[in-house]
Amino acid sequence: MSDINAVPRTDKAAADDVRVGVYVCHCGGNISDVVDTAAVADALSHHPDVAIARDYVFMCSDPGQSLIVDDIKAGKINRVVVAACSPSLHELTFRKALERAGLNPYLYEHVNIREQTSWVHKGDHERATRKAIRLTAAGVEKVARQDPLESIAVDVVPHVVVIGGGIAGMSAAVALAERGIGVTLIEASDRLGGRVAELPSVYPTEQTGEDLIRELRDHLFVEPLIEVRLRSRVTAMEGHVGKFRLLVTDADGASAEVRAGAIILATGFDHYRPADGELGYGTSPSVMTLPEFLGVLRDGSLANGELRIGQKTVKSIAFIHCVGSRQIEGVHAPQADGKVNDYCSRVCCTATLHAIREVQRRCPDIAIYDLHKDIRTYGRGHEDLYLQASRDGALFFRYPDEEPPVVADRSGAAVVTTKDVLTWGEELEIPADLVVLATGMQPRDISDLIAMRKLPVGADRFLQEVHPKLRPVEMAVNGVVLAGACQGPVDIGEACAAAQTAAAKAAILLSKPVIELDPFVAHVQEDLCDGCELCLAECEYQGALTMVEVQNDGGSVRRARVNPALCAGCGACAAVCPPRAINVAGWTLDQFDAMVDAIVAEDVESLARSERRARSFAPLAVTIGEASR
């Protein structure tokens, strides 16, 4: 592990013997058709810190990289600037070239004169060239003040904690154990299986949910690498990627510490519970939710071609979609947090049609009415459920988004009143022996866990991923991964896919004994820190910045301290620090000052007079003039 508390040395005067090599890339005409690359190299060759300045057709090609490697090996240069494309393309390429030549790879600066110059200033070669010179000069100023950084090494505990013993948590645990990774699976209730275990039948195998869970459980218990802790909760969480410490407390109040390199959150969802009186729920005996109705299908009330609820034989059922989902402000009552559930719960359309098919198969005489906004049977084979339900006589009504149906109780039976878009807005009254509300999914209340790590939560209250498109199971908290419905509504197959992807991400983190983190983290210079704590308020990363007591002249003072494994290097703390005591390694305030000075320098005089500089930059400014042909 590098000496992470060392203060970065950013004062250029203190760094002895700065010899920068500058390489200006033509990018095969991409740059050199607009920017006079030879003039850029020539201008920079007069910079006092530049030992060599060259231009070349393709710096990224093997011969281009060899120029750099050879110059380093010959001892001509000890820092490198390449002026070329975007750093996202080739910064890493050139850092590796430095490494191959035996130089610290962070003594490198990548200046973008393609996207930021040649591609956007095609019509003005002279000013494009001047801009390229300024940007490259800024790069030289930055790299001249650059420290030889080292990546932060974190030892990895080869163990994963999975929080939540539903289908996603079980699936992730099984996948990791097969991979040879030890898992502690923590479940709050006294059984595994979560919501899936409650399902009477599962599309498309028509197994019971219990059977499906049993199949996974059989894998789980033959794996010696999995430790299951039922009736247990995580009561404290500390540490960082590679080395988390969790306190797990069981129902008897006994606590144990579990260490893990990664954490998978699989805390699941709650069914939406309609408010009292919402669509007759709780006020009419004939109204129940879809999960309650599935319980009825499971408990044997539906037998011998007859569905009996209480003393009543059910002859007609109305299913109402989007209860607790796709809610609209002003139409639906807000939830406890003052917001409506404006999201789609994804699974309820298919789940409703699956239940309808079950009724049609077992009680073909029951009349089925389906009231929806849109039918969203998106999954593979799901559309068939819709088609078959329709063919077997289910009647579909489409209610306007802003005008949900109304359910009234009329002498023991329900009457659903709705407007039907499919018949040009006709008002209908549908008497139904039973009304089933297709309730959506809501995130479980895991505010305690969220508070422990400041876990990111979306506007929909579900846990939030780093990037909803490209990195769907990773969280901004490094080492914490998402699986299943804690992140948003998913069906069983999707939950298992997410869980196994989460397992892959955890396995990647644990695949090496040491995780190397970027060195670009904040550093506090304790002798400058005055303990004002402004930085604490800005830090978004729990535990990255703390106040510690430090002995000073016999007394004790409070000073900010950074945990480099938790710091993301965002710089929010550095920006607010009044005495400039905080710097982000590789991006120090002095470096920024020097870069800005180089970019805005108007002429010889202003560069030469710059107070932070020890010597004159006259040759540079002269060549800027020369370059503007």
Add this chain to the structure above:
Amino acid sequence: MDPENGRLQADVLVVGAGIAGLQASLDLADQGYSVALVERQPSIGGTMINLSKVFPTLDCASCITTPRMASAAHHPNIDLFTMTEVQAISRTDDGFEASLVKKPRFIEEDQCIGCRRCEEACSVFVPDEYDHGLGARKAISIPFTNAIPQYPVLDEEACMLCGACAKACPTQCINFVQEPRSIAVEAKAVIVTTCFDLTPMDAKKEYGGGIYPNVLSPLQMERLLAPHGPYGAVLRPSDGKTPDSIAYVQCAGSRDLSLGVPYCSRVCCMYAIKQAMLLSGSLPIADITIYYMDIRAFGKGYEQFYQNARAMGINFVKAKVARIREDEDHNLLLRIERQDTGEGPEEVQHDLVVLSLGMVPAWKPTPDGMIPLQADGDGFLRLPQSPLWPNLTTMDGVFAAGVATGPKDIVDAITDAGAAAMAAANYVERARRSAPALAGATR
């Protein structure tokens, strides 16, 4: 890799380097497994690199796909084969043997520096597949700006053999007589991530797709909307006019028994809404109408995205388009019946129409095909029924991900691919445990 013999040993062979294949490869390689990644196109990146922006984040597709492509291409554990097709995959005692054929680019890849001098020198223009025929490319060209790898391909059919490219090439890397090359790969597991095709433009004759110039496919519209697109603006192909009124015909290739595509293609509602949003940004005064059956905005953040589009003034009309006609100015007349007004059938005029085509598999297994897998009635790869193992196929050791097993959007394909990587990794681990001597010998 032993280049002399054209043989390679890898833990996992991944077929297809679209976003699913890239993700599966990276999730394996980052765990330390070696991967052979095979792509039949000249560049990796699949359909995603071809898109303008992605829903619901409206990220630039190029900007977020290119880093993934670069990571896979430069990964020390990934051997990448582009312009390479799988001829056959067969079982061996301890895994699979695949025979691949690398088609000629007519370029010596190890000498090419990607400078594009050949492309500039070439005088033959042909329609550009990447721009779906809306633009042109040269007979020798790098397929698109951010293609990986950055090697040109010489189009055998279009080339006049004038030699201008060879004269312009600074490294003399053009080889007009390059032959296909055979490569054999031994692997312990296989992941199939083959891609999709859109349903044909002319599948529904009554819509005039492929005949009327101003009826576009959704991927053509993606190119028009892309910042580096063929026209640099959204223009009508027939006359180059800026369209004032644009219509989307939903389910123009899905949920349609007459097409043999009864299923929902999952992505068309969202790409139509996304394109409508982008259009209202680039053509602020244009009217945009989406004719739909159901709006299926089911993914995370999608419903909110849909509601934003409605709030932005995009017209959503619940109506099935029966027929499209063209007038003498190539304007389009759509025969529809609105279900909200009850005024009966009417004909509505639009300047430009996009048919929201559906997804069909680009590769279907056949009994004598490259690998003895089975397809379902919908043409996509058959999965065992249990939802517990979403990536198993009908063949032990062969896994599938992405649109190979049915239509999916990008995020669902990425999640699916990670799961396939985990399943394949565990299969390799089991193989090692059960045959330690053999595993030791091959590593």
